[in-house]
Amino acid sequence: MSVHSLKLAPQDCGDCPIRHRAVCSRCDGPELARLEEMKYYRSFQAGQNVVWSGDRMDFVASVVSGIASLTQTMEDGRRQMVGLLLPSDFVGRPGRGVAPYDVTATTDLVMCCFRRKPFEEMMSSTPHVAQRLLEMTLDELDAAREWMLLLGRKTAREKIASLLAILARRDTGLKAKAAKGPISFDLPLTREEMADYLGLTLETVSRQMNALKRDGVVELGEKRRIVVPNFDRLAEETGDDSDGGFLS
Amino acid sequence: MSVHSLKLAPQDCGDCPIRHRAVCSRCDGPELARLEEMKYYRSFQAGQNVVWSGDRMDFVASVVSGIASLTQTMEDGRRQMVGLLLPSDFVGRPGRGVAPYDVTATTDLVMCCFRRKPFEEMMSSTPHVAQRLLEMTLDELDAAREWMLLLGRKTAREKIASLLAILARRDTGLKAKAAKGPISFDLPLTREEMADYLGLTLETVSRQMNALKRDGVVELGEKRRIVVPNFDRLAEETGDDSDGGFLS
DNA sequence: CCTTTCATTTGATCCTGATCAAAGTAATCG
DNA sequence: CGATTACTTTGATCAGGATCAAATGAAAGG
Structure with missing residues (x-):
């Protein structure tokens, strides 16, 4: 739930x-x-x-x-x-x-x-x-x-990282960035839905998720639980500017 | 101009x-x-x-x-x-x-x-x-x-066709669809700008433009003039539903 | 508990579009 | 008008992600 x-x-x-x-x-x-x-x-x-x-x-x-x-x-x-x-x-x-x-x-x-x-x-x-x-x-x-x-310019890995960062931020109420400690949340999407979000196939999503896991960027727990040990590390993988979001 | x-x-x-x-x-x-x-x-x-x-x-x-x-x-x-x-x-x-x-x-x-x-x-x-x-x-x-x-799901060819259709429609004031005859307009974008619009490289844009030309979908005139002999034919290439745009 | 179904992972291969490189055209400017 | 610069085309090669296929794992239901 x-x-x-x-x-x-x-x-x-x-x-x-x-x-x-x-x-x-x-x-x-x-x-x-x-x-x-x-x-x-x-x-x-x-x-x-x-x-x-x-x-x-x-x-x-x-x-x-x-x-x-x-x-x-x-x-x-x-x-x-x-x-x-x-x-x-x-x-x-x-x-x-x-x-x-x-x-x-x-x-x-x-x-x-x-x-x-x-x-x-x-x-x-x-x-x-x-x-x-x-x-x-x-x-x-x-x-x-x-x-x-x-959709137009990011690599598969960057796409995945971006989506995870977005979900993490939303789920933790924007304070994910501030928090230095690990954060975690439940993935609300299947691999196929993630693929539809990102303009990829589900196979590519699966592979890249595991690549991020192998590289220690995220941990994939039981039942779609995602743990992000270091949010900044994840943010680096997105390809975005580090200072994203200071709009007036 | x-x-x-x-x-x-x-x-x-x-x-x-x-x-x-x-x-x-x-x-x-x-x-x-x-x-x-x-x-x-x-x-x-x-x-x-x-x-x-x-x-x-x-x-x-x-x-x-x-x-x-x-x-x-x-x-x-x-x-x-x-x-x-x-x-x-x-x-x-x-x-x-x-x-x-x-x-x-x-x-x-x-x-x-x-x-x-x-x-x-x-x-x-x-x-x-x-x-x-x-x-x-x-x-x-x-x-x-x-x-x-x-950006997420269309092929390079479909992307090009879609962009041309959009520009044709805008330039002829939406009546392009109705008109059965050939329509023409000036491309306002360079290959590189088209590429940035479509999430492609300029080389791919160039190649696909010429492919559409070879297939008789468009004619590339002097000075970026585009002629569309048959708009419906172009529309077919976009991958969109034929009845696009009957929003209330 | 076993069966069925759905979700995910993993592997092998292919193909579209990217990349690198160079030549050809057209526009601009002194 | 010739030279420089910008834009476009074309070619050769490469690679990222798609596709096809199958196995594994997890949830659901009788």
Whole structure:
């Protein structure tokens, strides 16, 4: 069981992510009350599809627990993951009624949903909500562009290291870098999902994971447990600048 | 000289893209008047840098004529283009003071700029401006994710075909698909820039361009002129679904 | 507990695109 | 106009990762 599911029980929404990230971290006004009324939960089992590319998508949502992925597929089956949604991430596109890619529950998943229409109305009458959404979308765009660099120019080993670093940071709440000691987390993805994330095959992922293990960069424990003895060492393997992420 | 520069003389801003795309396609209120006062122009020569990654970026802007590119670079020089800005595209990130990637004038370039602070103030007092920006950012995010599929899973030939199709569509105003006849446009990118866009080397780009030529998919005229005798034929080479782009 | 299924590892071989090198073209400038 | 510089093509070789194949390991279910 991933640590994520411990963050927040779906019944207890006092700390619901939508409140903190998606909508309004700055106020407690009537908008929030309206949102509270509107919201509802949906659960999915690991592997279950949330929406298919091309489907109508009449809601927006925030991930409460678990992990969802956005993937694009070509006719012949080649697949590329284009988004990985962790708890507190936002899904859905105000103003767009059709999903442009598949959304899948990678692990057991709980989402906090809002029907799209009323959410959009709320948005237009509440300026800073649109601004908050814009901010989040810009973050996602930054992430997508980082990801493009990874896909286009990094070696297989660098790709793997980058993904592990991203997951480690997310799972330990960004303080992984600061912490000097070893950190560990549960890999939420299969080799195949990692391959779809990285633009590789699962065989290459497996080989490179073991290469990193052989070189002492990571330890692969039981049941997908990953131990990173030295985060800086892992960061060196990513090919990124050491000072990544001092954006204002 | 690219056809783009003919679209709009920078002095004549009655048709300034910022008006139509970036800010407000729905109104003519006082916001527009305020914007008109704020705006100013900047010109860059082909090859000139607009901002470096990590620089302060105190303005947002709309491309009036020419082409700008966003690129990310690794320490060892590997480069990946992560954005290609054509006329009417928006650059800049409300709320962020630092550029996360290099912005370069790929051709001679004219941008219509607004200082960031006053623009942001205008945004917060004018709800639908933030909404419009959100919409544009979502479009960019879609484009980025399409691009990720290209980088992660397409073959060199498919990558080239995809890029040519994108440029053809943009240059002919989306009606390329409908048009049954041959279409043509000027390639605004060198082989090296195409390579940076596609995650390839320039040699591979050159070879695949000539392969497409040999196979009659495109004709390479003088001075970077590209002729596409049959757009559907080109589209087949991209690996994309034939019905790409019926988003609501 | 055994069977079935799914995930991962490992091996052998192949192929696409990278790399290294050089020649050919086109644009620029004194 | 000739020389320099930038861009493009072409060739030869190499290597990283894909593909095909099979074995191993771990989880799930009757």
